[in-house]
Amino acid sequence: MDNGKENLDEVTASQSILLVEDDVKLARLVTEFLTINGFSVKHIDNGQAAIDEILSNPPKLIVLDIMLPGVDGLTVCRTVREQYTGPILMLTALNDDIDEVAGLETGADGYLGKPIKPRVLLAHIRALLRRQDLLETEKGIEGAEHLIQAGPIMINAAKREVCVNDQHVELTAAEFNLLWLLAEHKGAIVPREELHQKIFRLEYDGLDRNIDIRISRLRKKLGDDPRSPSWIKTIRGQGYLLINE
Structure with missing residues (x-):
């Protein structure tokens, strides 16, 4: 992965991202890339720990791999979706429409296949966060x-x-x-x-x-x-x- 900083329209630098990925090498590269581009990233490598973290300390956005040891990503998404209202972007190495449909039906907001293109990942994250910021702003509207x-x-x-x-x-x-x-x-x-x-x-x-x-x-x-x-x-x-x- 290219670790270069992207000059796309910015989101708040303090935005927190939870990366749930059991591939340690990939997780390190993604964490480095997103950190360079202004995000605070926490990495967890298994599904149950991710559920506990999301429910106790919800991040602004979740990047969630489908294939995880123990509790898989679809189960994680389904479990937290009723309480967690932020964006969930799912990742998978499987090139199968069924997995995409399953991910979206469990409450995911986006879907990316591996191998990950860092600039595409970054664009999706920023688009989801812009939308989330807009939604949160609308909460204060009255009338x-x-x-x-x-x-x-x-x-x-x-x-x-x-x-x-x-x-x-x-x-x-x-x-x-x-x-x-x-x-x-x-x-x-x-x-x-x-x-x-x-x-x-x-x-x-x-x-x-x-x-x-x-x-x-x-x-x-x-x-x-x-x-x-x-x-x-x-x-x-x-x-x-x-x-x-």
């Missing part, structure tokens, strides 16, 4: 204009809360952000390219399935049948539409 009703779904931007038929629905930061983007344009089609760019701060390449997987997961949490959705509609070849009823 009725930040309430959006879409059918049985009530979305409160100030409190970052979602209710369906007056029942609270627990969403991750990434899921709420995606729903809010749809809600801001309810009744209108939001192109997949626009959702991808706003969520990941990266241009859509026409092949990435992250938005589609997140929409599917969001439907399940809202109780919208993924096989025949009534509230979040797929407009084939165009994007997604949140009902305006």
Whole structure:
């Protein structure tokens, strides 16, 4: 890995990252690279210790390998996701769509395959942190204009809360952000390219399935049948539409 410092748009230098990786050599190189680029990195090499650390001392972002001794990365992600609301970026050496889908369905916010390209890793981390900072800023916003009703779904931007038929629905930061983007344009089609760019701060390449997987997961949490959705509609070849009823 190249240990050169990148001159991309900066995030706060004190941002803390937990790196969960059992490959000691790779972990050392990633830690050195991210430290040079202004991050505070803590390395843990097994899943159970990672769970304990995340729940007791949550970092700003987690870089999590899927293949770990003992408790694997998918289990780590699933275990901490209800309490940990920060971004989780998963790594794997396996070139398999099933692993990507599984990672995202357990609550991961991004996915990168090995071998890791340091600049790509850094770009993903910075994009996720920019999005997280934006979400945290929005928590302080108050006012009725930040309430959006879409059918049985009530979305409160100030409190970052979602209710369906007056029942609270627990969403991750990434899921709420995606729903809010749809809600801001309810009744209108939001192109997949626009959702991808706003969520990941990266241009859509026409092949990435992250938005589609997140929409599917969001439907399940809202109780919208993924096989025949009534509230979040797929407009084939165009994007997604949140009902305006």
